[in-house]
Structures are given as C-alpha cells and as structure tokens.
Amino acid sequence: MSDMNNLIKELEEKAHDMRKKIITSCYYAGSGHPGSSLSTCEILSVLYHHVLNIDPKNPSDPDRDRFVLSKGHAAPALYSVLAQKGYFDEEELLTLRKTSSRLQGHPVMNKLPGIEITSGSLGMGISFGVGTILAARLQNKNYRTYVLTGDGELDEGQNWEGMLAAVKFKVDKMTVIVDYNKLQLDGRSDDILPIGNLGDKFRAFDFNVIQCDGHDILALIEAIEQAKQYKDNPSVIIADTIKGKGVSFMENRVEWHGKTINDEDFERAMAELNGGLN
Amino acid sequence: MNNKPLREVFGESLAELGTVNPKIVVLDADLSSATRSILFGNKFPKRFFNMGITEANMVSTAVGLSTCGLIPYVCTFSFLLTLRATDQIRSQISYPANNVKLIGTNGGLSGFGDGATHQSIMDLAILRAMPNFTILVPSDASSMRWAVQEVADIMGPTFIRVPRVSAPDIHQPGTKFEIGKGLVLKKGKDVTIVAIGMMVSYALDAVKELAKEGIDAEVVEIHTIKPIDKNLLIKSASKTGAVITVEEHNRYGGLFSAVLEALALECPVPADWVAIDDHFGGSGQYDELLEVCGLTVNNIVKKAKRVIKIKEKAGYEQSV
Numbered sequence: 341m342s343d344m345n346n347l348i349k350e351l352e353e354k355a356h357d358m359r360k361k362i363i364t365s366c367y368y369a370g371s372g373h374p375g376s377s378l379s380t381c382e383i384l385s386v387l388y389h390h391v392l393n394i395d396p397k398n399p400s401d402p403d404r405d406r407f408v409l410s411k412g413h414a415a416p417a418l419y420s421v422l423a424q425k426g427y428f429d430e431e432e433l434l435t436l437r438k439t440s441s442r443l444q445g446h447p448v449m450n451k452l453p454g455i456e457i458t459s460g461s462l463g464m465g466i467s468f469g470v471g472t473i474l475a476a477r478l479q480n481k482n483y484r485t486y487v488l489t490g491d492g493e494l495d496e497g498q499n500w501e502g503m504l505a506a507v508k509f510k511v512d513k514m515t516v517i518v519d520y521n522k523l524q525l526d527g528r529s530d531d532i533l534p535i536g537n538l539g540d541k542f543r544a545f546d547f548n549v550i551q552c553d554g555h556d557i558l559a560l561i562e563a564i565e566q567a568k569q570y571k572d573n574p575s576v577i578i579a580d581t582i583k584g585k586g587v588s589f590m591e592n593r594v595e596w597h598g599k600t601i602n603d604e605d606f607e608r609a610m611a612e613l614n615g616g617l618n
Numbered sequence: 619m620n621n622k623p624l625r626e627v628f629g630e631s632l633a634e635l636g637t638v639n640p641k642i643v644v645l646d647a648d649l650s651s652a653t654r655s656i657l658f659g660n661k662f663p664k665r666f667f668n669m670g671i672t673e674a675n676m677v678s679t680a681v682g683l684s685t686c687g688l689i690p691y692v693c694t695f696s697f698l699l700t701l702r703a704t705d706q707i708r709s710q711i712s713y714p715a716n717n718v719k720l721i722g723t724n725g726g727l728s729g730f731g732d733g734a735t736h737q738s739i740m741d742l743a744i745l746r747a748m749p750n751f752t753i754l755v756p757s758d759a760s761s762m763r764w765a766v767q768e769v770a771d772i773m774g775p776t777f778i779r780v781p782r783v784s785a786p787d788i789h790q791p792g793t794k795f796e797i798g799k800g801l802v803l804k805k806g807k808d809v810t811i812v813a814i815g816m817m818v819s820y821a822l823d824a825v826k827e828l829a830k831e832g833i834d835a836e837v838v839e840i841h842t843i844k845p846i847d848k849n850l851l852i853k854s855a856s857k858t859g860a861v862i863t864v865e866e867h868n869r870y871g872g873l874f875s876a877v878l879e880a881l882a883l884e885c886p887v888p889a890d891w892v893a894i895d896d897h898f899g900g901s902g903q904y905d906e907l908l909e910v911c912g913l914t915v916n917n918i919v920k921k922a923k924r925v926i927k928i929k930e931k932a933g934y935e936q937s938v
Binding site: 402448449450456457458459460461463464467468469470471472473474475476478479497498501502504505508509 | 643664665667669670672674675676677678679680681682683684685686687688690705706708709710713714715
C-alpha cells in the first residue's frame with residue numbers, strides 16, 4: 341500500500357471514530373446537533389490529522405494555523421476531533437452540555453484549549469478569519485486560517501460582507517470550507533432561502549472556487565492543497581456533504597439537525613458504527 | 619476654552635498612540651473622515667483598515683486581529699456600532715472578554731443635523747448590559763486623550779463614547795484619571811449632581827446658579843459608567859441625602875439607572891434625572907436639541923431644588 345493509501349485509511353478511521361464520539365456525546369447530553377456534526381467528520385479529520393500546523397501541547401502558539409468553526413452547532417464534531425488530538429481527555433466528551441462543563445453547547449474560547457473563537461450565533465467566522473490573516477501579515481507570520489461554514493449559515497448577510505473584505509484584502513491564506521449538506525433546521529435549504537448556484541456566487545465575489553465530495557478524504561486533501569497553491573485571492577472549498585452522514589437513519593433527514601438521540605436511536609446508531617467502515 | 623471638537627481630539631490622540639504602540643490597528647466603516655480615525659489612517663496606512671459600510675464584518679474582523687495579539691480600535695458612529703453589530707459585540711467580544719477597543723462617535727445628540735437616525739441615545743444602555751465591558755464617557759479634551767491611551771493598557775473589552783462637538787476644558791492640568799473612579803469636581807452638602815460626558819460642564823454651570831440661591835451642590839463626574847464608582851456615589855449621597863443625574867442619553871438604562879443601581883441597597887436617597895425622556899432627538903443645532911430634550915442648566919437647577927425639597931420633607935416626617 342502506498343503512503344497515500346495508508347493516510348487515507350487512517351483519516352477515514354479517525355472520521356469514523358469521530359462519528360461514534362458525536363453520537364455518544366449527544367446521547368449523553370440529551371440534546372445537540374448530531375446531523376450537522378456528522379456531515380463535517382471527513383473535513384475535520386483531514387484538517388486536524390493532516391493539514392493544520394498545530395500543537396495540542398501549545399494551543400496558543402502564535403504561529404499555529406487557525407481553524408474557525410463558524411457553524412458552531414457542530415461543536416460535538418469539533419470536541420471529538422480535539423479529544424482525538426489530545427487537547428483534553430476523551431472522557432470529558434461525556435460532559436457535553438452539562439452544567440459547568442468546558443464543552444458548552446456551542447464552542448466557547450478560553451474555556452477549552454483549541455477553540456479559536458466563540459461561535460454559535462451564525463455568520464461571523466469569515467470576517468473573523470479575515471482578521472486573523474490581516475494580523476499574520478502585520479506580524480510577518482505564515483500561518484493559514486480555515487473557516488468552516490454551513491450552507492444554511494450562508495443565509496446570514498455578514499458572510500457576504502466578509503467575502504467582500506476577504507477579496508479586498510486578498511487574504512489568500514484563508515480558505516473557507518462550506519459544509520454543503522443542503523439542509524437546515526426548518527427544511528431543505530432550497531426551500532427555506534434558495535442560495536442558487538453557490539459556486540457562481542463565490543466566483544462573482546472573485547473567490548477561487550473548488551468543489552469536491554466532502555466525504556472523500558483524497559478529494560479533500562487535494563482541494564486543500566489546491567487552495568494553498570492559489571495566490572492573490574482567498575479560496576472556498578464547496579464540500580458536497582450529507583447531513584447525518586454515516587448513520588443510515590439520520591442521513592439526509594432534516595429532523596436530525598438537532599433532534600435528541602433516545603435509547604433506541606443510540607443503540608441502532610452505535611450498532612451500525614461498530615459494524616465498522618464499509 | 620478649547621474649541622477643538624472632541625472627535626478631532628480623539629483622532630489626534632489615536633494617531634499619537636499609534637506612534638508609541640505598534641500593536642495598535644484601526645478599523646473604520648467608511649466614516650473615517652467623520653470619526654477622525656483618518657488621522658491614524660494617514661499616518662499608518664498599513665495598520666488602518668477601511669472595511670466599507672459593514673459594521674458587523676468590521677467588528678468580527680477586529681476580533682480576529684485581537685486574538686492574534688494586536689489591539690484593534692473599531693471606529694464608527696455609536697449607534698451603528700452598538701446596534702448594527704450588537705451580536706458580534708456580544709458573542710465575540712463581551713462573552714470571551716476579547717481585547718477590542720470600541721469607539722462610538724456622534725455620541726448622544728451630537729450627530730445633530732443628521733437627525734435622530736444618526737444620534738446615539740441608547741448606546742450606554744446596550745453596552746452596560748454586556749458583561750466584561752469597561753465603558754468610558756469623556757467630558758473634555760484632557761479626559762478624551764487619557765481615555766484613548768488608557769484603554770490600550772487594559773486587557774479586555776472597552777468602549778469610548780466620543781462627541782462630534784467641542785467641550786469646554788473641565789479638568790485642571792495634571793488631573794489624575796483612573797478607570798472606575800469618579801471625580802468630585804466641586805464639593806457641596808445639599809445635593810449631589812452626578813454628571814457624565816458633555817453634561818458635566820452643564821452641571822458645573824448649574825452649581826453656580828444654585829449657589830446664588832444659597833444651595834451648596836456637589837458635582838460628581840462619572841467618566842467610567844461601568845464599572846461605576848459605587849463607593850464614591852454612596853459617600854456623596856449619604857452626605858447630601860439627595861441626588862440628581864445628568865446625561866445625554868435616554869432616561870432608561872444609562873447614568874440614572876446605573877446610579878440608582880449603585881445606591882439602591884445601601885443609600886436609597888431621593889433621586890431624579892435630567893435625561894432624554896424616552897423619545898428620539900431630531901435635526902437641529904446641538905444646543906437647540908439639548909434645549910428641546912430638557913438637557914439644560916435651568917432644568918438641572920429646577921430638579922436639584924425639587925429633590926432637595928423632597929429630601930427635606932422626608933426628613934421632617936421622619937423626625938416627627
């Protein structure tokens with residue numbers, strides 16, 4: 341097996357493990373956003389286990405790459421990958437959403453190592469990312485910033501302000517990744533507020549637009565590499581994903597945006613996930 | 619009297635600060651000529667970011683800069699900052715206590731000719747409700763210069779309210795300002811007049827009128843409305859037994875509220891307000907607008923005399 345095949349296998353396994361952690365932590369929490377978290381697993385696996393220049397032992401290293409979870413409701417996914425990386429003990433995942441837990445329903449900076457910015461109220465991540473790259477430029481630093489947004493989240497007008505700013509300031513070291521799962525809380529994104537051709541919209545803003553399968557590890561690795569090579573303007577990776585990915589009865593089901601996992605759901609989901617990777 | 623508009627003093631102070639502190643960066647939302655942040659921008663173009671008319675985006679971008687070790691001053695009209703970007707301020711600055719310096723210009727009615735849409739009469743109420751904020755309202759050029767420099771040295775969220783207009787010099791050269799510490803500008807025993815921002819000079823004028831009638835009023839300037847100087851307020855109110863507050867803000871949520879909150883438990887003396895009576899401003903000359911809104915020396919005098927009467931009546935009943 342080639343090194344690349346080994347890497348892909350390893351990252352797939354990490355994504356698979358994240359899914360178990362997401363289901364388990366949301367089950368114990370009695371609430372949360374499992375569907376919105378499950379669609380991000382491959383993206384987070386590739387970023388945290390392959391791309392990001394980060395050191396869990398030194399989470400405030402000024403030279404670190406920044407990851408911004410703009411869609412803060414995918415917190416269970418972020419917590420799972422941070423636990424995998426060793427930012428905190430995996431057992432703490434079971435405190436998700438509990439009183440006094442560092443694992444708040446949405447991520448809170450300064451509470452838990454590895455959280456770059458408090459998020460949850462949507463639409464603020466791209467603008468924040470622009471700021472981090474402007475800071476890098478002034479301080480002669482070479483880190484990159486990755487901002488993960490949802491497609492439903494793009495309803496918020498501030499995203500489009502942020503895109504204008506990103507292009508004005510040519511923050512080519514920022515990459516936006518859209519978790520394009522086409523569902524939002526109340527229904528299909530096409531019904532709630534049709535976004536039209538997302539790639540064309542980003543192109544009209546002068547972004548470098550890359551589209552890929554958001555559950556294909558190799559495609560994600562290549563997309564991020566392509567974004568890194570692109571100069572002058574920021575890039576966006578529109579990652580085609582499936583809400584609830586990996587748990588058959590949650591896939592593409594809008595109600596799993598934020599539904600409580602009951603005992604039966606939990607057993608079914610874990611039985612599927614424990615069956616291993618297909 | 620120093621007739622330089624306080625926004626000009628702000629812009630000059632910011633540009634001076636940029637010279638001594640390389641971490642200062644400035645953002646504005648297409649109002650740099652009006653806020654006078656342009657004075658910094660002209661001097662330090664690489665550290666100045668004109669974000670266009672995108673207040674929410676501007677605030678979040680500033681937060682990004684702050685988490686990477688820089689000290690952003692975020693400048694626009696106060697109403698735009700506190701209303702257009704309220705949630706960004708709440709989620710990304712107030713909650714995580716990020717080190718962002720908000721500058722709200724056209725404070726109070728000082729966006730006079732532009733009318734009520736461009737005036738900021740609820741900014742203090744909004745920000746006072748945000749945990750972790752330090753909120754400064756300078757009253758003259760010297761306190762403005764101090765505030766602009768001082769907030770750079772405090773870690774955490776701060777706000778400075780900047781009037782568009784000029785103010786008479788209030789403070790003696792060498793006055794020591796301290797965050798969270800009020801100033802007794804005139805000692806007195808009959809009534810405490812607590813004033814903030816542009817209203818401080820009106821309070822001092824009212825004291826002269828009251829003196830003509832034999833009333834000895836104390837004037838306390840609150841330049842930091844949060845955290846407020848509770849000890850000083852209690853000390854003064856327990857001496858005089860009567861309080862009025864004077865502010866260029868809606869009567870709800872601003873200085874009057876803050877002072878009553880400070881006094882309620884330990885020193886609940888009769889108190890009254892000179893403020894905007896829960897209505898909007900409008901176009902007009904600044905002085906005329908203050909008059910229309912009741913922010914006048916005469917009104918301060920009238921309310922001071924009334925609150926003293928109420929105090930005396932209460933005292934009489936108590937002694938009977």
